[in-house]
Amino acid sequence: MKLPVSCPSCDNILSVTLLKCNKCNTQVNGQYELPVFLKLTNEEQSFVLDFFLTSGSIKEIASQQGVSYPTMRNRMDDLIAKLKQLQKEAKKK
Amino acid sequence: MKLKKLxxxxxxxxxxxxxxIGILFIIIALFSSPFFNALHTGIFQVAAGKTTSWKHLLMLLSGTLVPFLLLFIMALFINKKTRWIDILNTALIARIPCYVCIPLIIFAKKIFSVHYNDPKAIPISSWINVIVFTMLNLLVFAFSLVLYYNGFKTSTNARKWEIYVLFFVVLIIADILTLIINYHFILP
Incomplete structure (x- = not known):
């Protein structure tokens, strides 16, 4: 099951309000911000993971996905910009 | 997907x-241009005429290197990570439609030049030819323009529309500069 990160109704980023221990059923209630990485969409998360698994080689990940180097670098730049924006928003809160 | 790749x-x-691929097509154009008596005078212009092989090569190079230099300087202002090879490939690949359609362009120009002084003397069959070849020439021009645009967009990751207005201005300047270089320094 995929972890939903944005609200299906208004697209706002969701937060964690309930955590539960699967062994003893202890529940923790609160208002927890999702870590920045989890605020990314599933595709973006798997892209970051793929990038990490190729030792950070844009060239290698580009050839794996059948696209050119500048296309992959552009995708990376867009993601970096989004992460910076999310970090900024998280710091404000 | 195939259209996207095209x-x-x-x-x-x-x-x-x-x-x-870009270099290969320059070599093909170098041999086919004298055969069809075609001169690549601008980025998008092909004129009918004869010259030496060296001048053909210099004109092909100016038509590639001038837009490359201008677009690369502009690209560096937009995105410092832009690689020179991506812009060079844009300048090389975007010219391919003009190389491929040399026979078409020269044929259209011949029809025009034969009847240029007396348009009334053009028979209907030639009018149809003129219209068809003009449309095809426009398509070649549009295809080349699309390749320049997509190449630049992929290389720089530019998003703002103002940048693309400037991009077309730079492309027109590159075309004029290429025409000046070819007519004043290479062809004489």
Missing amino acids: FNPFAYFSEITLLI
């Missing part, structure tokens, strides 16, 4: 593949 090869093929 209109934006820069997003799918490696820089080496694009460079080899």
Whole structure:
């Protein structure tokens, strides 16, 4: 099951309000911000993971996905910009 | 997907593949231009005429290197990470439609030049030819323009519309500069 990160109704980023221990059923209630990485969409998360698994080689990940180097670098730049924006928003809160 | 690759090869093929294809087409144009008596006077212009092989080569190079230099300088202002090879490939690949359609362009120009002084003397069959070839020439021009646009967009990741207005201005300047270089320094 995929972890939903944005609200299906208004697209706002969701937060964690309930955590539960699967062994003893202890529940923790609160208002927890999702870590920045989890605020990314599933595709973006798997892209970051793929990038990490190729030792950070844009060239290698580009050839794996059948696209050119500048296309992959552009995708990376867009993601970096989004992460910076999310970090900024998280710091404000 | 195939159409996407045709209109934006820069997003799918490696820089080496694009460079080899671009150079290969320059060599093809170098041999086919004298055969069809075609002169690549501008980025988008092909004129009918004869000259030496060296001048053909210099004109082909000016038509590639002038837009490359201007677009690369502009690209560095937009995105410092832009690689020179991506812009060079844009300048090389975007010219291919003009090389491929040399016979078409020269044929259309001949029809025009034969009847240029007396348009009333043009028979209906020639009018149809003129219209068809003009449309095809426009398509070649549009295809080349799309390749320049997509190549630049992929290389720089530019998003703002103002940048693309400037991009077309730079392309027109590159075309004028190429015409000046070819007519004043290479052809005489």
